[in-house]
Amino acid sequence: SQQGEEDPQALSIQEGENATMNCSYKTSINNLQWYRQNSGRGLVHLILIRSNEREKHSGRLRVTLDTSKKSSSLLITASRAADTASYFCATDGGNAGNMLTFGGGTRLMVKP
């Protein structure tokens, strides 16, 4: 079973626009990570935010975390066609095996 859900499931925007994806989860976490996946290939690690952090930036990416609402958001600014991919959030609850629990993903399409 999956920890939570990304919202929206699919998003289509024009190049240059910002894209915002949301992630909700159910249990307490040590950290939350965002990954990108192109066309059913391997996952690329984008950014990790710890449970005691509220916001983090990396290049055009901005991630927020609200542990009281058990939610996170990923903002991609000034999107490019190359950002077209599926984006997943994954939570690390610090449980045995350090398993990551993934949501169902947001499929982002950036039109040139």
Place this chain on the structure above:
Amino acid sequence: ETGVTQSPTHLIKTRGQQVTLRCSSQSGHNTVSWYQQALGQGPQFIFQYYREEENGRGNFPPRFSGLQFPNYSSELNVNALELDDSALYLCASSASSSSYNEQFFGPGTRLTVL
């Protein structure tokens, strides 16, 4: 620095057969996790290996088994294949010394069970 590699890239098997998938971890990483990703869904944790021992397991039956070798590479074995085992199998490596459990994924093996 060498990234995570997986072999083979694609595999077609028939129901009831057995399959072995392989993963080489990223340089400096001693922990390997395996995930199953069905089409259109997020990855689901199968198990993790650390120091050649299983270090946690998700909700998968015993016919899913694994190994880790002294060089930290790993195998995933699936016996008595079922149609629902068709999926992308992802291997991820991480360093146990990392406080944050950043996992780095390989390109995956696409398994089709007919």
